[in-house]
Amino acid sequence: MAFTSINFLIFALAAMILYYCVPLNWRWLVLLVASYAFYLISSPKTFVFILATTIVTFFGGKQIGAYNSTYKAYMDEHKKELSSQERKAAKAANQKKKRKIVAIVLIIDFGILAVLKYFRYYLQAMGLFDTGMLLIPLGISFYTFQSAAYIIDLYRSKMDADTNIAKFALFTSFFPQIIQGPIPRHNELAKQLYEGHRFEFNNLTSGAQLFLWGFFKKLIIADRIAIPCAQIFDNYTDYSGGIVFASFVFYTIQIYADFSGGIDIARGVAKCLGINMPLNFMRPYFAESLSEFWRRWHMSLSFWCRDYIFYPIAISKFFGRLGTSLRKTLGNHVGQLFPVIVAQFATFITIGIWHGAEFKYVAYGLYNGTIIVLGLLLEPLFVKWAEKLHINRRSNGWKYFGIVRTFVIVSFGRAFPKAASFSVAVSMIISVFRPGHGPSFADAIMDIGMSDIDYMILIGACIVWFLISLYEEKYFKKNGGDGTESFREMLGNKPATLRWTILLLGFAAVLALGVYGPGYDASAFIYRGF
Amino acid sequence: MRETVLEILEELREDVDFENETKLADDRILSSLDIVSIVGKFNDEFDIEISIEDLEPENFNSVDAMVELITRVQE
Numbered sequence: 001m002a003f004t005s006i007n008f009l010i011f012a013l014a015a016m017i018l019y020y021c022v023p024l025n026w027r028w029l030v031l032l033v034a035s036y037a038f039y040l041i042s043s044p045k046t047f048v049f050i051l052a053t054t055i056v057t058f059f060g061g062k063q064i065g066a067y068n069s070t071y072k073a074y075m076d077e078h079k080k081e082l083s084s085q086e087r088k089a090a091k092a093a094n095q096k097k098k099r100k101i102v103a104i105v106l107i108i109d110f111g112i113l114a115v116l117k118y119f120r121y122y123l124q125a126m127g128l129f130d131t132g133m134l135l136i137p138l139g140i141s142f143y144t145f146q147s148a149a150y151i152i153d154l155y156r157s158k159m160d161a162d163t164n165i166a167k168f169a170l171f172t173s174f175f176p177q178i179i180q181g182p183i184p185r186h187n188e189l190a191k192q193l194y195e196g197h198r199f200e201f202n203n204l205t206s207g208a209q210l211f212l213w214g215f216f217k218k219l220i221i222a223d224r225i226a227i228p229c230a231q232i233f234d235n236y237t238d239y240s241g242g243i244v245f246a247s248f249v250f251y252t253i254q255i256y257a258d259f260s261g262g263i264d265i266a267r268g269v270a271k272c273l274g275i276n277m278p279l280n281f282m283r284p285y286f287a288e289s290l291s292e293f294w295r296r297w298h299m300s301l302s303f304w305c306r307d308y309i310f311y312p313i314a315i316s317k318f319f320g321r322l323g324t325s326l327r328k329t330l331g332n333h334v335g336q337l338f339p340v341i342v343a344q345f346a347t348f349i350t351i352g353i354w355h356g357a358e359f360k361y362v363a364y365g366l367y368n369g370t371i372i373v374l375g376l377l378l379e380p381l382f383v384k385w386a387e388k389l390h391i392n393r394r395s396n397g398w399k400y401f402g403i404v405r406t407f408v409i410v411s412f413g414r415a416f417p418k419a420a421s422f423s424v425a426v427s428m429i430i431s432v433f434r435p436g437h438g439p440s441f442a443d444a445i446m447d448i449g450m451s452d453i454d455y456m457i458l459i460g461a462c463i464v465w466f467l468i469s470l471y472e473e474k475y476f477k478k479n480g481g482d483g484t485e486s487f488r489e490m491l492g493n494k495p496a497t498l499r500w501t502i503l504l505l506g507f508a509a510v511l512a513l514g515v516y517g518p519g520y521d522a523s524a525f526i527y528r529g530f
Numbered sequence: 531m532r533e534t535v536l537e538i539l540e541e542l543r544e545d546v547d548f549e550n551e552t553k554l555a556d557d558r559i560l561s562s563l564d565i566v567s568i569v570g571k572f573n574d575e576f577d578i579e580i581s582i583e584d585l586e587p588e589n590f591n592s593v594d595a596m597v598e599l600i601t602r603v604q605e
Contacts, residue, residue, distance in 0.1 A: 156582065156583045157583065158583070158586075291561065291563070292561075295558060295561065295562075306562050307585075310562055311562070311565075311566070311582055311585050312582055314562075314566040315566060315569050315570070315580070315582065315585070320570070339566075340563065340566060343566075376563075394545070480553060480557040480559075481557065
């Protein structure tokens with residue numbers, strides 16, 4: 001069922017009405033029924049896989065929770081009489097028991113993901129499964145990573161285990177997030193799902209605004225710019241370097257509008273139910289460096305990788321010692337950074353593979369990881385050059401340069417996931433620097449599937465988006481937090497007539513200016529494919 | 531201990547007002563790279579072992595939170 005279909009609107013509205021009609025402590029049950037109904041309607045043949053991951057993770061979590069409780073009770077009773085060594089030994093013994101459970105759960109959860117998403121073609125070729133069995137389950141990457149975070153957080157004793165499997169099933173399948181995330185942590189979402197929320201008009205208007213904003217980005221910007229983008233990517237040999245680079249920029253805009261639009265629709269539906277889902281974007285194209293970009297883009301995946309891949313490697317004794325021993329051969333700077341370099345590559349290869357099994361996705365991860373690691377390694381050199389050239393790296397001019405540089409680096413990187421293959425992506429990047437051929441830039445840009453009016457609508461919509469983002473970014477720089485609510489809060493303080501006029505104009509714009517192609521469905525959301 | 535912590539932090543990020551900031555991690559003033567560097571320096575300086583379980587934003591939001599973390603790990 002597509003987010004942008006009338007069916008989804010009716011489904012979400014029915015779920016909301018039912019949610020607020022039943023008693024407060026039954027409301028989570030409405031969400032569970034709605035979420036499982038949504039899954040069964042959208043992906044009936046793969047329902048068994050989300051069920052398997054849920055059951056395995058729940059019972060594994062319950063066992064770890066029991067180990068945590070027993071250990072805590074023992075320590076509460078005996079802590080004073082135990083020596084430091086004995087306390088360490090007790091903790092280590094408990095960790096060892098938990099580690100076994102975590103390993104089993106992660107192998108099963110990631111095993112299902114690996115077989116269905118990554119090795120499916122090989123298994124199909126070997127005749128081990130028929131094609132019907134090999135559909136990729138809806139949201140498998142999202143709910144698998146979410147379940148893994150839950151089990152690892154329990155292992156790290158960060159929270160208590162869920163005791164009700166039906167409630168846990170809701171946590172892994174909540175319908176607004178299942179299509180394309182975000183990947184919420186248990187402590188961010190579960191309690192909100194399980195407790196009933198009273199109807200509040202503010203939640204409804206706030207959710208509706210987010211929902212509408214998502215539609216604005218998806219239907220007016222993403223789906224419009226998708227047309228020239230596909231035209232150039234599919235026929236890049238016909239175009240000059242300038243046009244090929246334009247297609248990278250188009251795709252950079254398309255993927256952000258598409259993905260963040262979908263997330264806003266999901267967050268909007270949740271908000272109408274009184275549930276705040278975590279942020280996934282914080283104006284990523286205002287980032288001054290590539291590492292900052294990754295702290296602002298697909299944040300729930302970036303932070304997942306930070307907490308479960310980057311930190312464990314970067315602070316590990318093993319890589320620390322290896323770095324120390326490498327200082328003699330590679331120098332102090334590299335030796336010191338060694339654990340971080342390994343952690344960065346592991347993180348970005350994971351982010352790459354998260355998108356798919358093909359090498360172009362691994363290359364996408366390596367492209368980002370290599371640039372960030374080179375930045376770290378060359379930092380002392382950059383400082384020297386800046387001093388020699390009298391560049392103030394804290395000046396506004398340098399910051400603006402950083403924003404443009406990051407946008408260009410990100411745009412080139414987009415070639416890898418978007419192009420048909422790794423070799424096509426490399427050819428496209430090379431062709432940007434090739435001497436001009438084909439029609440001139442001015443002629444070609446008007447002949448790639450967009451009319452003058454389309455360009456005007458696209459540019460107008462992007463300007464609106466940019467100005468709102470600029471307002472939020474300025475608020476963020478001044479007040480901290482994340483700034484994402486600041487524009488809507490400012491709007492909320494304006495007279496009701498102005499607010500409603502803007503809301504209705506937005507609604508009319510989506511209806512009148514959105515791109516509604518034939519056979520349109522949610523598969524058009526790029527991140528659903530991941 | 532507080533002075534040493536402050537020295538380490540100011541040496542790492544001279545652009546941050548560590549005396550007054552109370553949301554260093556929550557407001558993403560410190561990046562994950564900063565956190566890793568800080569942990570490495572605390573481990574060396576105070577001869578402790580900050581573990582992965584300790585890498586929670588609330589432990590790195592302010593100088594006082596970091597002093598509290600070091601004290602707790604030392605115990």
